[in-house]
Amino acid sequence: MSNPIPAQVEPKQSTEPASKYWLRVALDVPLDDLFDYYHDAAVVIGSRVLVHFGRRQMVGVVVETPAQPVFEAKHVKAIDMLLDDTAPLSAASLQMAHFAASYYQRPLGEVLLPVLPLSLRKPAAYTGKRAAGGPVARLRKRRKAAAKTAVADPEIIVLNAEQQAAVQHIHAVDGHQTVLLHGITGSGKTEVYLAAALKVLEQGKQVLFMVPEINLTPQFEQALRRRLQKDGEAYPVAVLHSGLSEGERLRSWLSLEQGEARVLLGTRLSIFAPLASLGLIIVDEEHDTSYKQQEGLRYSARDLAIWRGHTAQVPVVLGSATPSMESWAHAKEGRYQLCSLTQRARTQSLPEIRLVDTRRAQLEEGFSPQFLEAMQHCLDNKQQVLVFLNRRGYAPVLSCTSCGWLSQCKRCSAYTVLHRSKGGRTYLQCHHCGYQAAVPRYCPDCRDQDLKAMGRGTQRVEEFLAEHFTGARVMRIDADSTRLKGSAEKLFSEVHAGNVDILVGTQMVSKGHDFANLGLVVVLNADSQLFAQDFRAPERLFAQLMQVAGRAGRHTAGARVLIQTGYPEQVVYQSLLRQDYAGFARVTLEERKTVGLPPYSYQALLTADAPELARVLSFLTVAKEQAQTLTGIQHVQLYDPVPLRIVRVANSERAQLLAESQHRPALQQFLRHWRHVLTPLAKEYRVRWVLEVDPLEI
Known part of the structure; x- marks a missing residue:
């Protein structure tokens, strides 16, 4: 391509080398x-x-x-x-x-x-x-010479027949294959990962082990060092994620580049790490949306892992109790090898799941009598309780009981959330732009002083439970309580040590954690995701509930999971009662195939923003009109521009336009041409734009 931009300037007059x-x-x-x-x-x-x-x-x-x-x-x-x-x-x-x-x-x-x-x-x-x-x-x-840390003798784990078969499947082909390891929660997927990894390490190759979130790395790092050993010495493990300091990340990068580290444990950015002798890629919780980058290069680390495995001719293992619909469809159609773990690795059975119908229930601070009774019973038996609520803060909104005023963010078309600091100070914060404001003493509209917190977040639930269950040790784990480096690891250590009776948490607590004494999981406000506009919302809700339910009863018998809902007849909940992922996936895929949604079509989302919505919609409208003349448009459907659900964020108005095709190559060809139209058009309309391939949220 030509490069006629002012970056190239006349070099200073000097003696030039004989050749360039x-x-x-x-x-x-x-x-x-x-x-x-x-x-x-x-x-x-x-x-x-x-x-x-x-x-x-x-x-x-x-x-x-x-x-x-x-x-x-x-x-x-x-x-x-x-x-x-x-x-x-x-x-x-x-x-x-x-x-x-x-x-x-x-x-x-x-x-x-x-x-x-x-x-x-x-x-x-x-x-x-x-x-x-x-x-x-x-x-x-x-850099000082690293002191060799004492490594405990590796625990002898005897794999059951299903686990052994899965390991054999992973290494059955000399080269690349993608294996979907579908195992119920507690079925021992990690043991399969470790057994497969050890075989690769013994061949002198490297292993990439990916997890969806930073807070999962400490426990996995310990497991990798404890279990992946040779002659009593652990294979060197490097860790890569965005929470590392600049020096820590450079040190890990160099250890991989120079071949010192044999195992890389990381989040999505680790897919780009230099691994010259790569022998195996493992993607744990492959369905998790955290693998999709939402800024800059909006890539899917899971999809790139499959591409990298194919190019390097090494196996890729995708593990999940609730695989993404895309991966499940690929497995059912034979493009991936499907390995299933249908039983828990230990003798404990799956927890009992029950729905609590709230349509006629008298709730106390959002808790039904059945919830409070079950929690007390569990505490009496010296077992831990997990209260799951995927909404942080004290309350979602502050309102005036006289005139109906709501705590609206000044910069976004969203409400500010009421928060409480450790010192008891309350403040309002927008979870979209970060705007903070003091809580007003009276209503800004009618000056009434009777302002009320509406709804419940994890902070309010924590406060109520500490008052209701006097003497119980209540702890909250969410994005607010784990802001400081190392704080999540410290809090989870307290739970594992038995110093917590009731754990209140968001999705951070739902994945990958093995709580030894957890006898009860209660779920609040699950219905909020039932009727979202995004067609993937039911899939996410089912996965989330299955994951959090799987934390219960991994080491204890008689564990229960209680879910409050006003819509117990919904397919998500009925499939959950049977713990029937395959049935839920079959119904979901049939619906998507009927209407031509992914994985039976391919999508790209053009999102634009500017101070005025009219300008954004004009840009998208013209972009759609000009697209009609481009190569490949005959295979692509462009929908009408629409404002986003939360249209204004940080004083910028946003709208989107969806492109969809039944053929991935045709969509890619069209997008390459469309990009060159969008760049000058965006300058003309003075908007910012992002083109996202395979969007997860629409």
Whole structure:
């Protein structure tokens, strides 16, 4: 592509080298292009370089070394510095970045650079007096020889017949296959992962183990170090997630790049990590929406894992008690190998699930009498209770009982949530833009002082339970209580140590945790997700409830799960009572096939925002009109532009336009042409836009 932008400026008059080696460099800028530079010596593709781009200095990656530049040669600048403190990105890493950029319709530089540790892409890390030697050299100076930690003798685990069969399936093919490991909660999927991983490690290869959330990494890290050993020494484990410090992330990255770490445990960003001898990819809780990035490059780490496994010719294991509809359909159609674990690994049976009909119930602070009675019974038996409510804060909204005023965010078309700090101070906060305000002493409209908190969040539930069950130790785990680094690990340790009687939590507590003494799970406000506009809402609700129900009775007999609902006849709840994922999936897939929804069609979502909604809708309308002349449009259906459900966020109005096709290649071809229409059109209408492939929420 040509590059006629002001980033290329006249070089200063100087003695030029006898020969120039032309470079095409990818930069992290929202421009769909590569940029021409030169160096006085040959540069290996994949090397990082420091360059001037307009008035800025930036770190880029060399992706081509052409014989001649695309840009006019006399205006091409030399690079400022070749950054050679790490090995160049491998051909496999570059190939994956090219695929991700092409499939998700983003510039290559927006894929290559953000996945690197910050210090490897920060110009300041290489310039100035304090940057002597670069970040890698400085890390090595600070780095002390790692003390060998004592490793307990590996626990001898005897796999049952289903688990053994699953491990054999994973290694049945010499090369790539995708295995969907569908196991009920507590069926021992982790033991299958570890057994399969150990076999790969013994072959001298590396293992990528992916989990959906940061708070799951500490317990999995302990399991990996304890179970993956050779001759009494644990295989080196590296951890990668966004909660690490800059130095920690760089240290993990280097240990992988240099082949020191044999196991990588990470969240979605770990899919881009440098693993030269990759032998196995494991994606735990593969259905989880956390694997989909929602900013910048909006990629699915699960889908990229499958692509990477295919390219590297290694097996990929997708594990879940409630697989995504896409993965289940692939397995049923034979594209994935399906392995099922139908029994719990221990002798305990599945917990009993019951629905509590709230249509005529007298509720006390949102709790039915059956809930409170069951909780007291469980506490009397010295067992723990989990209260699940996927709504943080004290109350969803503050209202005036006289005039009906509601605590509306000043910057969004959403309500501010009432929160309480540890010191008892109350404040209002918007969960969309972060806006905070003091709680008014009286109604801003009618000046009445009788303001009332409507609804319940985890903070209010925690407060009520502490008052109702006098003497019970109540703890809350949600995004508010775990803001500080290490706080989630500390709180979960308290639960596992038996220092908590009642745990109140959001979805953070529903996945992957093995609570030894949990005898009862109660679920509040599940109905809020039943009638959402998104067609995936029932699937998410079923998965969420199955996951949280699976926390109960993993080590204790007679465990129960109680769910309050005003709609007990709904398919989600009836399938849940039978703990029948296969039946729920069959009904859901039949419905989607009838109306042509994913996985039987492919989608892309164009979202735009600007200060005025009219401008956004005009942009989307013209974008739809201009799309009618593009290649591939005959296979693509474009729906009418519509405002988002929460139309205004941070003083910006938002709307969307959905593109859908029965053929993935046709949609991709169309999107490549459409992008070039959207860029100049967005400038004309002065809007920001994002094109998301395979959106999870519409």
